Amino acid sequence: MSNVKTFTQSEIAPLNSLDEWEEDVLKRYPEQEAPAKAKEAFRNYETPVRDTVREFYKLNHTYQTFDFVQDKRKEFLSFGKREMPVWDAFQFLNQLVDDSDPDTDLDQFQHLLQTSEAIRADGHPDWMVLVGLMHDMGKVLCLFGEPQWAVVGDTFPVGCGHSEKVVYPEFFALNPDSNDPVYKAELGIYKAHCGLRNVTMSWGHDEYVYQMMKNSLPEPGLYMLRYHSFYAWHREGAYDYLLDDHDRDMLKWVKLFNPYDLYSKNPEPPDWTKLKPYYVGLVNQYLPPTLKF
Numbered sequence: 001m002s003n004v005k006t007f008t009q010s011e012i013a014p015l016n017s018l019d020e021w022e023e024d025v026l027k028r029y030p031e032q033e034a035p036a037k038a039k040e041a042f043r044n045y046e047t048p049v050r051d052t053v054r055e056f057y058k059l060n061h062t063y064q065t066f067d068f069v070q071d072k073r074k075e076f077l078s079f080g081k082r083e084m085p086v087w088d089a090f091q092f093l094n095q096l097v098d099d100s101d102p103d104t105d106l107d108q109f110q111h112l113l114q115t116s117e118a119i120r121a122d123g124h125p126d127w128m129v130l131v132g133l134m135h136d137m138g139k140v141l142c143l144f145g146e147p148q149w150a151v152v153g154d155t156f157p158v159g160c161g162h163s164e165k166v167v168y169p170e171f172f173a174l175n176p177d178s179n180d181p182v183y184k185a186e187l188g189i190y191k192a193h194c195g196l197r198n199v200t201m202s203w204g205h206d207e208y209v210y211q212m213m214k215n216s217l218p219e220p221g222l223y224m225l226r227y228h229s230f231y232a233w234h235r236e237g238a239y240d241y242l243l244d245d246h247d248r249d250m251l252k253w254v255k256l257f258n259p260y261d262l263y264s265k266n267p268e269p270p271d272w273t274k275l276k277p278y279y280v281g282l283v284n285q286y287l288p289p290t291l292k293f
């Protein structure tokens, strides 16, 4: 029996919208690392938008303990909540609307389509186009009432020490695992170079969509899904002591995917009517007719 904590509304939704997290990631990793742009991002550091992100990470780093993740895995990875045709699932995901800025922001499906279209335009394999299309499907967790910090945000390993290279590392002092004699050690419950497949990550939309798709895509695509928010690894090179050769080999794929996620956002919505035949074919080729949630 788990003692499930109840969260207040402000703890469940510290951000005005999920997009605030991604906008913050974009400030951290601007497309061209031009000095002027980096400076601008730095100046924005103390804006009110930034404060909601700060509060978001405080909650994320406080409550994402090893036990919390185990509870969520038990709750969601049996996929017994709902089953729907793939295209209905996108409509379901789109119920996640951004209240803060309904006029200018693209909906979730448009972000997915812009990501997949950018991948397709560069001539990458069709399974990678599908990764672009599906990579944020796990955000439906929010529609099941999950707190924002248990759906999005940079991910990190649990059950071992927290790297200083995870964003806002100071908030890990609030995490009970930081006082656990086993979990607080650098390797924690893991063996050196055990491979990420043996490491439990903080809970969120990456792991959820990976588990949903794990029988449908080639290995590099699965790495893209599972670790796309693990910035401390794919951008900062942290946690080397947990990696095995396979992870090191797969890193290039995770890195290849990341710019399409971060930098493909365009105010112009894609022309779905034109694109539909291609995507219906793509989904039919790789995915079962229905998705389980």
Ligand SMILES: [Fe+2]
Pocket: 135, 136, 205, 228, 229
């Ligand atoms: Fe994502």
Ligand SMILES: [Fe+2]
Pocket: 111, 135, 136, 261
């Ligand atoms: Fe995304």
